[in-house]
Amino acid sequence: MTTDSFHTKFLADFDAYGDAIFRFCLVKTGNKELSEDITQDTFMRYWRKLSLGEEMTNTRSFLYTIANHLVIDWYRKKKSDSLDAHIDNGFEPSDSTSTNAEIDTEYKMVLDTINKLEESDREVLLLRYVDGLGPAEIADILEEEANTISVRLNRATKRLQKHLHI
Amino acid sequence: MNDTQITEYLKKLKSIKLSNTAHTDMKRRLSEYADFHSTGEAVRVFDSKRSIERVPEGTLVTRLIGFKFTYMTAVILLVLMIGGGTSFAAQSALPGDFLYPVKVEINENVESAFAVSNKSEATLQAKLVEERLSEAEKLAVKGTLTNEASLELRNRIEAHYMSARSFGEAAEAEGELELSVNTIASLDGIFNSYATTLTEIDVKAGRNDTEEIVTDIRAFASLAGDGDATAATTMAADANTSNATMMQVDETGTTTDTDEGIHAKSQTNTEINISNDMIDTQVESETRLDLDLEI
Numbered sequence: 300m301t302t303d304s305f306h307t308k309f310l311a312d313f314d315a316y317g318d319a320i321f322r323f324c325l326v327k328t329g330n331k332e333l334s335e336d337i338t339q340d341t342f343m344r345y346w347r348k349l350s351l352g353e354e355m356t357n358t359r360s361f362l363y364t365i366a367n368h369l370v371i372d373w374y375r376k377k378k379s380d381s382l383d384a385h386i387d388n389g390f391e392p393s394d395s396t397s398t399n400a401e402i403d404t405e406y407k408m409v410l411d412t413i414n415k416l417e418e419s420d421r422e423v424l425l426l427r428y429v430d431g432l433g434p435a436e437i438a439d440i441l442e443e444e445a446n447t448i449s450v451r452l453n454r455a456t457k458r459l460q461k462h463l464h465i
Numbered sequence: 466m467n468d469t470q471i472t473e474y475l476k477k478l479k480s481i482k483l484s485n486t487a488h489t490d491m492k493r494r495l496s497e498y499a500d501f502h503s504t505g506e507a508v509r510v511f512d513s514k515r516s517i518e519r520v521p522e523g524t525l526v527t528r529l530i531g532f533k534f535t536y537m538t539a540v541i542l543l544v545l546m547i548g549g550g551t552s553f554a555a556q557s558a559l560p561g562d563f564l565y566p567v568k569v570e571i572n573e574n575v576e577s578a579f580a581v582s583n584k585s586e587a588t589l590q591a592k593l594v595e596e597r598l599s600e601a602e603k604l605a606v607k608g609t610l611t612n613e614a615s616l617e618l619r620n621r622i623e624a625h626y627m628s629a630r631s632f633g634e635a636a637e638a639e640g641e642l643e644l645s646v647n648t649i650a651s652l653d654g655i656f657n658s659y660a661t662t663l664t665e666i667d668v669k670a671g672r673n674d675t676e677e678i679v680t681d682i683r684a685f686a687s688l689a690g691d692g693d694a695t696a697a698t699t700m701a702a703d704a705n706t707s708n709a710t711m712m713q714v715d716e717t718g719t720t721t722d723t724d725e726g727i728h729a730k731s732q733t734n735t736e737i738n739i740s741n742d743m744i745d746t747q748v749e750s751e752t753r754l755d756l757d758l759e760i
Contacts, residue, residue: 306499313492318482325481335483339491343627346499405477428475456471
């Protein structure tokens with residue numbers, strides 16, 4: 300692959316997966332600016348691997364894995380304050396990511412609901428039901444066993460149903 | 466609520482995306498980042514993975530080969546015709562000056578070529594961050610920090626900072642933990658210091674030239690500050706381990722170096738001597754260019 304080919308693939312992958320990575324970070328951290336920073340950092344690290352010609356069998360999973368590590372690093376540094384603050388206050392993206400007010404209202408309602416769940420529940424629900432990943436792929440990304448993810452998904456779904464009073 | 470219903474409910478989250486502006490800006494920055502960190506397909510130098518040819522796009526070599534005759538290329542060609550003493554004159558150039566491209570595209574790339582380790586490249590890139598900040602300050606004092614200059618400096622600062630972090634991480638992986646704590650993380654204080662100074666210059670002059678670049682510099686400060694904790698923690702943990710192997714206590718309670726510790730110190734002294742030799746060679750080369758110009 301030539302430099303130009305790497306570059307083209309890199310930007311195409313950003314177009315394809317940038318929003319998904321941003322969404323993943325936002326659901327985990329609740330902070331829009333931080334999520335943008337981590338998204339950018341994720342792709343920069345991806346470029347470093349790509350430009351060295353390192354093979355990746357699944358680009359999407361690789362990107363999620365990097366983003367997950369970066370969020371974990373962030374939590375380690377900000378353990379005491381940010382997580383509790385975001386759980387207490389709910390998600391507050393500082394400006395709308397959509398021009399449709401009705402869509403904004405809908406996703407904010409859903410965010411507020413899943414905000415009541417643990418982060419571990421939120422991430423598996425997002426990856427499974429929004430991004431369509433299977434338990435095995437989620438297990439790779441979160442570096443867990445596939446069985447663990449299946450169990451976690453099941454419990455997360457039940458907890459969500461409880462919050463939705465179903 | 467079955468699986469389909471849960472899916473339909475949660476799918477509303479799919480409307481969470483980067484805004485159009487954020488997407489466009491981020492894509493542009495990533496593209497520039499990729500350009501700056503081009504692929505390593507070139508000749509290996511000093512048996513390391515780094516290479517003289519792994520340079521940012523837009524250097525003298527790549528521009529000539531690509532026959533991209535831009536303003537910058539014309540300046541660089543002119544420099545070659547006039548002689549190398551121009552590189553000295555370029556050192557004090559600021560964005561917008563005729564010789565500024567010589568400073569950033571030639572002089573600094575030559576410096577980079579001599580930085581043969583990840584540690585030295587990280588240190589150099591950190592130094593270039595400060596150089597760009599200094600240029601912003603000088604322009605602000607002169608009242609010539611235009612939007613264009615601000616944007617150029619901001620982009621270069623970002624590129625140097627990201628490069629410093631990248632090489633710093635590589636150096637960390639090689640055991641150079643002190644680099645991250647002392648050099649990279651100290652950029653946090655440097656960024657904040659320049660942000661404050663630039664704001665003060667504006668206030669005294671009754672201008673508002675520095676607002677945008679100060680916002681960006683504060684953001685970089687925040688990023689640099691976040692890198693501090695991890696590096697410091699890792700270094701403290703590693704120091705405890707490495708000290709145990711580098712030092713020993715004899716029966717009298719006296720602490721001395723182990724064989725491993727002596728070897729490590731010897732390696733460090735060798736690296737310093739190699740760096741000093743390279744600096745001497747570069748100074749000698751530049752002195753000869755100066756003499757040629759006088760003739």
